[in-house]
Amino acid sequence: MSVECEGVFEIHHDSFRSMVSTVSTLHRLYTGLTWAEGPAYFPALRTLVFSDVPENRLYRYDECNGQTSIFRSPSNHSNGNTVDRQGRLITCEHQTRRVTRTEHNGTITVLVDRAENNKRFNSPNDVVVKSDGSIWFTDPTYGIDSDYEGDKGENEVGGNLVYCLKDGVLHVVARDFEQPNGLVFSPDERRLYIVDTGGTHRRGGPAHIRVFDVGEDGVSLTGGKVFAKCPHGFYDGLRIDSTGNIWTSAGEGVSCYDGNTGTLLGRIRVPEIVANVCFGGGPKQNVLYICATTSLYSIRLAVNGCKTF
Ligand code: MG
DSSP, rough: OOOEEEEEEESSSSGGGGOOOOOOOOOOEEEEEEEEEEEEEEEETTTTEEEETTTTTTEEEETTEEEEEEEEESSSSSSEEOOOOOOOEEEETTTTTTTEOOOOTSSSEEEEEEEEEEEEOOOOOOEEEOOTSSSSEEOSSSHSSSTTTTTOOOOOSOOEEEEEEEETTEEEEEEEOOSSHHHHOOOOSSEEEEEOOOGSSSSSOOEEEEEEOOOOTOOEEEEEEEEEEEESSSOOOOBTTTTEEEEOOOOEEEEEEEETTOOOEEEOOOOOOOOEEEEEGGGGEEEEEEEEEEEEEEEBBOOOOOOOO
């Protein structure tokens, strides 16, 4: 089936036309990375922080002057990052198998480094913060499978779980994932979307996004049906716009799905494998940053990222 294209945009549904500016161009902002991942945007600083996982570094891109520089090295092979409701950096660290917070004064606080029964996590991968301050993160094995993106190690937990850290208490919110990965809440926080990339470890394994209902207690999930299946490669990270559409990495591109129906609305073609995306561009949040293998890209959209603080 032929797909209509306008510039770098593939139009899979008419509604996508109003979500993009077809004259918008894809900018390569920085290159020379090994594996760009984990973008997190600080509106007040107009700065994007992102990881180069194998190279053991965090970078920052300053959207005011277009400069990219090293923010933290070594980064303990950090992967996913996000910004909490107070504007602090939250980071998943593979090597140290923990989740940390960079405080306003620059010190680093370990938020959690032990799972159930005092076992070490595998390698926290991606993280999101809910409006109640709870921190939700996934814990696949990628950072302990080899020394490439962490330190080769044992799966002490005996599974690859999804967790919620609320008021200092760690809750297991999902146990039935093969390799849980990116995650994002719907704008009203009543649903949580979680990627499973289990197909990297088992032929025919998951390459999909599941959607859960968040319980009234704020720390439990129900449902979990498959929301979307990746036709090529794997989803990894994902973000949501203000109207609830999902923007996610998917092979050589970014795919946009209707957050209610899972319908593919459109794609942005990117010349490298995409790992993760993040909205930025100041208070409008209408620029999509794209971490794609060796490079950081951006493209201006006609939608706005879901504001989380
Ligand atoms: Mg990931």
